[in-house]
Amino acid sequence: MNIGIIGLGSIGQMLVKGFSKSGVASPAQLFVYNRTREKSEQFQADWPFTICASLQDVSEACELIFICTKPLDLYPVLQELAPQLRPTQHIVSVAAGISLEDLTSVSATAITKVIPTVTSQILHGVSLYACNQYVSSEQREQLLRLLQALGKAEEVEESVIETATILSSSGPGLIAGMMELFAQAAHRKSPELSVETTRRLLVETLLGTAMLLSEEDLHFEQLIEQVATKGGITMEGLNVMAEYLPPCFDQLFLMTQAKHDSLKLKTKVQFNEN
Numbered sequence: 001m002n003i004g005i006i007g008l009g010s011i012g013q014m015l016v017k018g019f020s021k022s023g024v025a026s027p028a029q030l031f032v033y034n035r036t037r038e039k040s041e042q043f044q045a046d047w048p049f050t051i052c053a054s055l056q057d058v059s060e061a062c063e064l065i066f067i068c069t070k071p072l073d074l075y076p077v078l079q080e081l082a083p084q085l086r087p088t089q090h091i092v093s094v095a096a097g098i099s100l101e102d103l104t105s106v107s108a109t110a111i112t113k114v115i116p117t118v119t120s121q122i123l124h125g126v127s128l129y130a131c132n133q134y135v136s137s138e139q140r141e142q143l144l145r146l147l148q149a150l151g152k153a154e155e156v157e158e159s160v161i162e163t164a165t166i167l168s169s170s171g172p173g174l175i176a177g178m179m180e181l182f183a184q185a186a187h188r189k190s191p192e193l194s195v196e197t198t199r200r201l202l203v204e205t206l207l208g209t210a211m212l213l214s215e216e217d218l219h220f221e222q223l224i225e226q227v228a229t230k231g232g233i234t235m236e237g238l239n240v241m242a243e244y245l246p247p248c249f250d251q252l253f254l255m256t257q258a259k260h261d262s263l264k265l266k267t268k269v270q271f272n273e274n
């Protein structure tokens, strides 16, 4: 099956790499359209997909089409595609903050909302997904096979997809942000340890922690118990985190939800005005 990718930014590129590296689809099965063609040409050197000259070219060649533009750029793309869609085609929107209801209002055809993650370029991470009522079981299975090649795939209700997005999709960026602050604090305490060294220590620690949790199927609490010797040092750090981090995470969910809401409002205007 040919797969269309519209928008070759972080997520479009991740899909090209993930599908190709996993072997679930070859570059020859990928048809890419990006607003600026040069970007596609540069990327094509490593991943020999087909560059399309228009949305129509993507639509003619592909049964499954991922729209990977930023949320506010999605409406015009879907509006142009809608009249030419065949009943067998399946559209995937990866836009955070656009509801299936709004998407389906433009085209009463098979549409799935997927929230991917950049870590899928190395075939790890979780893709969240929710399908509309027009997605057939065959279309769902085809998509699931692709998403599972990128890591794990988890079907979620739209009512919780925004909270889950912060964990699985914003997560890599948020974790990197936390680690940077951790690294800088270590350097402030001991300036003779360079920030590069503190970062390197943390990357290896992150890797080991994730692998141990996953391979041994440990809960966070079980790992904490292994690390925090009773009456020892780690417990002091855990106590500080228990005091200061819950309000920080509550605020993080508050602000990211507010951003989701304002994005939804802006995109809803586009969908309702037209």
Ligand SMILES: NC(=O)c1ccc[n+]([C@@H]2O[C@H](COP(=O)([O-])OP(=O)(O)OC[C@H]3O[C@@H](n4cnc5c(N)ncnc54)[C@H](O)[C@@H]3O)[C@@H](O)[C@H]2O)c1
Binding pocket: 006, 007, 008, 009, 010, 011, 012, 033, 034, 035, 036, 039, 068, 069, 070, 071, 073, 077, 094, 095, 096, 115, 116, 117, 118, 169, 170
């Ligand atoms: N980056 C992430 O980790 C992530 C995770 C989950 C969901 N998303 C969603 O993925 C979408 C893309 O995010 P991104 O970070 O890849 O953005 P990005 O800015 O890196 O990429 C967007 C790409 O779309 C192209 N584009 C814009 N309008 C176009 C058009 N009309 N036709 C063809 N191409 C067009 C741009 O040239 C650009 O290359 C967003 O809707 C975002 O909400 C992103």
